[in-house]
Amino acid sequence: MGALSITGIKPGSTSLKLTAGKITKTVPITVLSRNLLSYGPAEGNGLTATVNTDGSLHVTGTATGQWRGLSWTFPCTVQGNVILSRPTSIDGLTVSVKCLDADGGQLGAQVIVGNATAVPAGTVSLRFEILCTETTPTAKDGDLRIQLESGTTAHEWMRPDNTSLRGGV
Helix, strand or coil: CCCCCCCCCCCEEEEEEEEECCEEEEEEEEECCCCCCECCCEEECCEEEEECCCCCEEEEECCCCCCCEEEEEEECCCCCEEEEECCCCCCCEEEEEEEECCCCCEEEEEEEECCCEECCCCCCEEEEEEEECCCCCCCEEEEECCEEEECCCCCCCCCCCECCCCCEC
């Protein structure tokens, strides 16, 4: 018996047809994005986010105050280390991910851009946040490409699999 190794090139679905003698088996294959974030349209606290055709976020508006903004909560599908990267940014806005327990309480330190962080035991969901850092918020109008991925090394940005999750405050 030999081993077969398959490397996905881009996210999507296909199938693999295997034949051994008279036996043929078709196996479905799904390649997922390495970007673990889930987000989509959101509005609140003076900010509005829409999803661009490439899967990045377009953020407009003026936050109602410092540390106010938008958030999306989704199931945690990863264990071990994760790293958050942001190849594009908007001045005055910060991004982070918080690990949450079953009651919605934060576990451990938040995941910030550039720092690999271990997902704490007991994490059931993640909350992705875009918050205003300015004491006197100013108008925003720009695009964000943010990526959360397994491991300790950030790679080139990739559209997340889920860009239709409604967000809010």
